[in-house]
Every structure is written in C-alpha cells, then in structure tokens.
Amino acid sequence: MSLKKNVMVLASGGIDSTACIHYYLSLGFNVKSFFVNFGQKSFKKEYESVQKVSSYYEIELSSIKCNFSNNFSNGEITGRNGFLVLSAIMANPHFKGLLSLGIHSGVPYYDCTPAFVHDMNRIVESYTDGQVNLDAPFLNWDKLMVYDYCKNEDVPVNLTYSCENGRFKPCGQCLSCLDRRILDASQKIRN
Numbered sequence: 001m002s003l004k005k006n007v008m009v010l011a012s013g014g015i016d017s018t019a020c021i022h023y024y025l026s027l028g029f030n031v032k033s034f035f036v037n038f039g040q041k042s043f044k045k046e047y048e049s050v051q052k053v054s055s056y057y058e059i060e061l062s063s064i065k066c067n068f069s070n071n072f073s074n075g076e077i078t079g080r081n082g083f084l085v086l087s088a089i090m091a092n093p094h095f096k097g098l099l100s101l102g103i104h105s106g107v108p109y110y111d112c113t114p115a116f117v118h119d120m121n122r123i124v125e126s127y128t129d130g131q132v133n134l135d136a137p138f139l140n141w142d143k144l145m146v147y148d149y150c151k152n153e154d155v156p157v158n159l160t161y162s163c164e165n166g167r168f169k170p171c172g173q174c175l176s177c178l179d180r181r182i183l184d185a186s187q188k189i190r191n
Contacts, residue, residue, distance in 0.1 A: 006097025
C-alpha cells in the first residue's frame with residue numbers, strides 16, 4: 001500500500017476522532033487508531049469507547065500511558081493536542097503517512113486552529129524527515145457540521161464517549177456534555 005494511504009488517527013473515543021476514522025476509511029486509507037492515557041479523568045471510559053470504535057471498524061488500535069503528577073481539570077488542557085501529536089510520533093517511530101486530529105473550528109483554543117496545524121506540521125515533518133504529515137480534515141468545520149457528517153454517514157455515534165469527568169453516565173455539566181446536549185437538541189429540531 002502507498003505510504004500516502006496510511007493514516008493514524010489520534011483517537012479519544014469522541015465524535016470528532018470517530019468521524020475521522022470513518023472519513024479516512026471511506027477514502028480507502030489504511031487506518032490505525034492511537035490512544036494516549038495521560039491521566040485525564042475520563043481515560044477509562046474514553047479507552048473503552050476507542051476500543052469499541054476500533055472493533056466496529058476493524059482497525060488496529062495501539063495506546064500508551066504517560067504519567068503526570070498533576071490532576072487535569074475540565075475544559076482546556078494547555079498543550080494537550082501538541083502533546084498527543086508528539087507522543088504519537090515518539091511511540092510510533094516507524095510510521096509513515098498521515099497523523100490525524102479530529103479538531104474543528106468554533107472553539108477558542110490555539111490547538112484547534114489552522115495556525116496550530118501549520119506549526120505542528122512543520123515540527124512533525126522535521127522530526128520524521130517528511131515521512132509523516134499532520135492532517136485535520138474537519139479543521140474548517142464547526143462541531144454541528146461534524147455531527148451532521150456522522151449522522152449522514154451512519155458513523156456509530158452511540159459508541160462514542162464525551163464526558164470529561166469519566167463517569168459511567170455522563171455528568172451533563174462539563175463542556176463536552178454540554179456540547180453533546182446542544183448537538184442532540186439541534187438534530188431533533190431539524191428532523
């Protein structure tokens with residue numbers, strides 16, 4: 001298979017990374033998922049979701065665990081996406097192809113912007129002698145567009161998990177739960 005046909009999706013178990021997996025598979029890519037447990041409160045539920053999604057799509061899943069001494073709070077985790085990207089290239093030194101993030105527009109975080117993708121891509125390309133490129137197919141879409149894509153393409157949203165608190169039943173209060181509630185409500189209104 002061509003090197004350009006390989007993609008490793010940084011999978012969180014949420015809607016966006018699951019949409020990425022489906023997107024690349026629909027384009028004929030050889031897709032792998034990669035999960036990082038960096039001590040986030042929700043890592044158990046996220047990993048369960050990534051396992052279910054990877055099994056559903058019959059793709060390879062690999063993961064790593066990194067230990068930090070701090071406890072991560074809800075909301076923005078400064079440096080998260082940069083850390084995930086660098087962790088992926090460190091843990092997969094022989095990978096060649098696209099490294100994908102399921103980031104989208106409409107959020108105030110630097111690591112969800114075209115500038116971040118540009119900056120990180122320069123770093124990734126430099127570290128890998130141009131063998132790996134960072135890709136974010138939904139970078140110019142808002143969350144509702146990603147959600148609509150999932151619904152239109154029959155992406156198994158029911159297998160995803162989006163609560164930052166990692167509870168069995170989502171808390172309904174964190175930013176991820178609030179996003180999910182808004183998406184579900186807007187979908188109901190439009191149907």
